[in-house]
Amino acid sequence: MSGDSILTVEGVEAGYVKDLPILRGINLAVRRNALTAIIGPNGAGKSTLIKAIAGLVPVSAGTVTLDGTQITGIRADRMADLGMAYVPQTDNIFKTLTIRQNLALVLRLSRRREARLEELFALFPPLKDKQADPAASLSGGQRQMLAVAMALAREPSLILMDEPSAGLAPKAAAEVLDLAHRLTREGVSILLVEQNVKQALRVSDHCYILAEGRNQVDGPAADILADPIVGEIYLGRRRMNDA
Amino acid sequence: MIGVISYLAFFGTVAAILAIAVLGLNLQWGNTGLFNGGVAAFFGAGAYGAMMLGGPADPQQLGGFALPYPIAFAGGIGLAALVAWAVGLLTLRLRHDYLAIATFGVAVALEAVARNAEWLTGGAKGMRGFPRPFEGLFADQFTYNLAFLGFVVIILIAVYAGLERLVRSPYGRVLRAIREDEVAARALGKNATRLRLEAFVLGSAIIGVAGVLYVSFYAFISPQDMAPILTFQIWAMLIVGGAGNNRGAVLGAFLIWGAWTSSGFLLSKFAPTAVQIYTGPIQYIMIGSVIVGMLLWRPQGLLPERIERTKTGNEAPGENASQG
Amino acid sequence: MIQNLMDGILTGSIISLGAIGLTMVMHMLRFANFAYAELLAIGAYAALVFDRLFAALVPLTDQTFGGLSLTWSLTLATLAAMAVTGASAVLIDWAIFKRIREKADALSMVFASFGVALIIRNVITLIFGLKAELYSNDIAFAMVLSRDPLLLIKPDQIFVLAAALVLMAIFHLVLSRTTFGFALRAVAENPALAQVAGVPLARMVIVVWLIGGAFSAAAGVFYALTNHLSPLIGHNFLLPVFAATIVGGIGSVYGALLGGFIVGTASGLALQIMPSGYIPAMPFLIILAVLLVRPHGLFGEPQT
Numbered sequence: 004m005s006g007d008s009i010l011t012v013e014g015v016e017a018g019y020v021k022d023l024p025i026l027r028g029i030n031l032a033v034r035r036n037a038l039t040a041i042i043g044p045n046g047a048g049k050s051t052l053i054k055a056i057a058g059l060v061p062v063s064a065g066t067v068t069l070d071g072t073q074i075t076g077i078r079a080d081r082m083a084d085l086g087m088a089y090v091p092q093t094d095n096i097f098k099t100l101t102i103r104q105n106l107a108l109v110l111r112l113s114r115r116r117e118a119r120l121e122e123l124f125a126l127f128p129p130l131k132d133k134q135a136d137p138a139a140s141l142s143g144g145q146r147q148m149l150a151v152a153m154a155l156a157r158e159p160s161l162i163l164m165d166e167p168s169a170g171l172a173p174k175a176a177a178e179v180l181d182l183a184h185r186l187t188r189e190g191v192s193i194l195l196v197e198q199n200v201k202q203a204l205r206v207s208d209h210c211y212i213l214a215e216g217r218n219q220v221d222g223p224a225a226d227i228l229a230d231p232i233v234g235e236i237y238l239g240r241r242r243m244n245d246a
Numbered sequence: 247m248i249g250v251i252s253y254l255a256f257f258g259t260v261a262a263i264l265a266i267a268v269l270g271l272n273l274q275w276g277n278t279g280l281f282n283g284g285v286a287a288f289f290g291a292g293a294y295g296a297m298m299l300g301g302p303a304d305p306q307q308l309g310g311f312a313l314p315y316p317i318a319f320a321g322g323i324g325l326a327a328l329v330a331w332a333v334g335l336l337t338l339r340l341r342h343d344y345l346a347i348a349t350f351g352v353a354v355a356l357e358a359v360a361r362n363a364e365w366l367t368g369g370a371k372g373m374r375g376f377p378r379p380f381e382g383l384f385a386d387q388f389t390y391n392l393a394f395l396g397f398v399v400i401i402l403i404a405v406y407a408g409l410e411r412l413v414r415s416p417y418g419r420v421l422r423a424i425r426e427d428e429v430a431a432r433a434l435g436k437n438a439t440r441l442r443l444e445a446f447v448l449g450s451a452i453i454g455v456a457g458v459l460y461v462s463f464y465a466f467i468s469p470q471d472m473a474p475i476l477t478f479q480i481w482a483m484l485i486v487g488g489a490g491n492n493r494g495a496v497l498g499a500f501l502i503w504g505a506w507t508s509s510g511f512l513l514s515k516f517a518p519t520a521v522q523i524y525t526g527p528i529q530y531i532m533i534g535s536v537i538v539g540m541l542l543w544r545p546q547g548l549l550p551e552r553i554e555r556t557k558t559g560n561e562a563p564g565e566n567a568s569q570g
Numbered sequence: 571m572i573q574n575l576m577d578g579i580l581t582g583s584i585i586s587l588g589a590i591g592l593t594m595v596m597h598m599l600r601f602a603n604f605a606y607a608e609l610l611a612i613g614a615y616a617a618l619v620f621d622r623l624f625a626a627l628v629p630l631t632d633q634t635f636g637g638l639s640l641t642w643s644l645t646l647a648t649l650a651a652m653a654v655t656g657a658s659a660v661l662i663d664w665a666i667f668k669r670i671r672e673k674a675d676a677l678s679m680v681f682a683s684f685g686v687a688l689i690i691r692n693v694i695t696l697i698f699g700l701k702a703e704l705y706s707n708d709i710a711f712a713m714v715l716s717r718d719p720l721l722l723i724k725p726d727q728i729f730v731l732a733a734a735l736v737l738m739a740i741f742h743l744v745l746s747r748t749t750f751g752f753a754l755r756a757v758a759e760n761p762a763l764a765q766v767a768g769v770p771l772a773r774m775v776i777v778v779w780l781i782g783g784a785f786s787a788a789a790g791v792f793y794a795l796t797n798h799l800s801p802l803i804g805h806n807f808l809l810p811v812f813a814a815t816i817v818g819g820i821g822s823v824y825g826a827l828l829g830g831f832i833v834g835t836a837s838g839l840a841l842q843i844m845p846s847g848y849i850p851a852m853p854f855l856i857i858l859a860v861l862l863v864r865p866h867g868l869f870g871e872p873q874t
């Protein structure tokens with residue numbers, strides 16, 4: 004695939020149970036310094052795809068390449084060393100640790116730990132104020148903020164985000180997505196899964212539609228937004244078996 | 247000759263009683279995926295229940311109503327089912343291993359009651375004198391024992407046949423669906439928790455039947471008879487025979503009971519006295535090794551379940567990251 | 571009453587130590603480990619062996635100090651036993667549980683742990699015999715704290731309580747101050763997310779077994795020091811440590827600590843109203859009460 008992609012996924016098949024693939028041949032490319040969105044109905048396998056890339060779900064076929072290096076089936080804990088980070092859809096912070104401890108955990112004993120903590124707090128002032136509180140005390144939007152801060156902590160070149168706006172009030176949701184958009188302008192590439200099609204397309208550069216374990220359609224976000232079929236699918240009038 | 251037949255009848259009676267308990271456990275674990283860590287408790291509940299209702303009166307105890315055998319029989323089963331119902335109600339909707347812990351706890355608690363509540367259970371010395379059913383009909387002990395074997399075997403066959411029908415019915419298929427995949431079971435529109443409770447209570451009641459037969463046979467029950475080792479023995483029988491397979495359950499019961507009694511016999515006959523006092527521990531290690539060894543090398547048992555069994559619900563760390 | 575309370579707190583500290591590792595293992599590996607309490611027995615007996623060994627090798631180490639039946643050799647033996655028990659826990663996991671976890675479901679692990687417990691308990695019986703043993707045959711004299719009501723306490727008991735509290739305090743400092751401690755808590759709370767945060771899970775499983783084994787060994791020695799050694803230690807502590815983890819909430823280390831004290835004192839106080847023969851059932855009643863009122867325990871997360 005083209006040299007300007009940071010991550011390429013080719014023919015990936017994966018699932019939770021042996022011989023029961025959820026992903027049945029996924030091909031996609033995440034462009035460098037851009038926001039690539041994945042949309043699709045519930046249960047399409049979006050989260051599974053992200054987990055397969057991150058090494059949390061075993062990949063039974065196909066390859067995942069990060070920056071020219073094969074990372075198919077990496078151990079999830081090696082992700083950060085490879086310059087990748089993942090914000091899970093739910094349960095994405097440690098509620099019993101304080102905010103500071105959550106971040107310190109990700110940073111480990113890195114020599115720049117204190118300096119980096121301050122940088123992150125500068126980026127997310129609300130977290131700084133509550134840094135000594137258990138993360139369980141954060142609001143929904145602040146939790147998402149902490150989860151993103153944890154992902155950013157080790158300065159990854161690629162972040163995988165699974166529905167960061169889910170469950171947030173419209174304003175907070177828009178803020179998280181804007182943040183993702185802004186990050187891509189600061190040299191981070193993002194693969195974003197979203198339920199909220201309109202919002203996702205508003206902030207993304209390129210978009211894939213995933214259904215039934217395969218990617219069905221893709222194109223620049225603007226084109227997808229204009230595509231009448233997409234609207235129909237999300238109104239549920241048409242199944243997209245053979246799109 | 248009579249001695250050998252007599253012994254075989256004795257062996258067969260006990261093995262058949264245990265086989266009934268294994269069948270009850272198989273319904274729970276083999277077919278529905280429920281872990282019963284306190285088999286001995288339900289066995290004991292059946293035995294003590296029957297004894298209290300059907301046993302002779304004793305001025306020092308509450309029980310001993312000398313009720314007719316069928317009532318004592320039903321009472322024993324009822325007590326086992328009641329205990330199962332209470333424990334199941336509390337635990338079946340929770341994390342699956344809570345049931346294991348709670349049932350283990352029931353066994354400890356009931357054993358404590360059996361040991362200490364002298365006014366109810368006779369305490370450590372137990373209760374004796376259960377009127378053995380139909381004893382008056384037979385001239386001598388030998389024929390009676392053969393007849394009793396026949397009685398137990400008939401009940402074993404009845405339980406076996408009933409369970410086979412149940413497993414093959416749509417109901418049995420739903421139970422297996424629950425075992426295999428909670429999500430799918432719920433999608434069927436069935437109330438999975440209620441079905442699991444039913445299977446658990448029914449399985450425990452069957453274990454209770456075994457307890458009733460046990461006390462009918464020995465005419466005596468004490469806390470020793472519901473010691474934790476019984477749970478382990480019954481488990482070993484099921485895993486050796488093959489969880490999910492009723493024929494396997496019966497086969498396992500006879501095999502393990504045979505191995506148990508013959509190892510006990512050999513140790514008492516040929517081992518030096520110094521070793522003989524450790525007969526118990528040696529046999530326990532044997533049972534433990536059978537359980538672990540089977541799980542490691544032949545988890546499907548000697549007679550595997552005939553219906554295809556897929557591996558699900560494996561919640562190895564890393565697979566439960568974030569539920570989509 | 572006060573005597574029972576004191577004894578209950580002491581037992582509670584032992585249960586707490588035993589429950590620390592169990593709660594972490596149960597949450598990480600997602601199975602109720604019925605072999606866990608046997609680590610207490612392994613620890614107690616390992617300390618017995620090392621104690622005799624050290625005392626024989628270096629004669630003067632068998633001097634007791636300050637009214638305790640504790641000796642230098644037993645102190646060293648306890649540390650050695652903690653290491654050996656931790657290693658045994660890792661070894662058992664590697665030889666049995668890991669293999670089963672790779673190919674079967676969580677309930678098969680529960681099942682296997684039953685078998686493992688039976689094997690360990692009876693191997694100990696074979697080696698050391700059924701009769702109760704003591705580290706020291708010297709009679710430990712109790713101090714009279716008060717005559718009316720009569721309150722007795724042995725120096726050993728004070729020592730055990732203090733030592734248990736010190737171990738807990740050290741562990742608390744590690745958990746609350748070090749990145750390693752954060753990683754442990756992270757793994758206990760959400761193993762998969764911990765991996766995402768860069769914590770190597772397979773290595774942490776080993777570390778948790780080591781820690782759990784070490785604390786259990788300490789618990790076993792402390793019990794044996796204030797009571798006696800018996801192959802049934804594991805069997806007798808199984809339900810209490812399960813109760814402590816369930817009271818505290820599975821996965822919560824602090825919950826397990828608190829849970830241990832709750833179970834211990836409740837069992838102690840229960841002596842006021844029931845004969846001692848029923849005490850083994852007390853943890854079960856506590857489990858039932860928790861399941862009825864608050865199934866996920868004091869600090870646990872509701873689980874599916």
Ligand SMILES: Nc1ncnc2c1ncn2[C@@H]1O[C@H](COP(=O)(O)OP(=O)(O)OP(=O)(O)O)[C@@H](O)[C@H]1O
Nearest residue numbers: 019025044045046047048049050051052565569570
């Ligand atoms: N831990 C799991 N074990 C087994 N099957 C799972 C697991 N998680 C998800 N699945 C199944 O995989 C399929 C895809 O799920 P996935 O979470 O990837 O969907 P999704 O596209 O992210 O949906 P949503 O929009 O609801 O988040 C679903 O059928 C789901 O039931």
Ligand SMILES: [Mg+2]
Nearest residue numbers: 049050092570
């Ligand atoms: Mg999802």
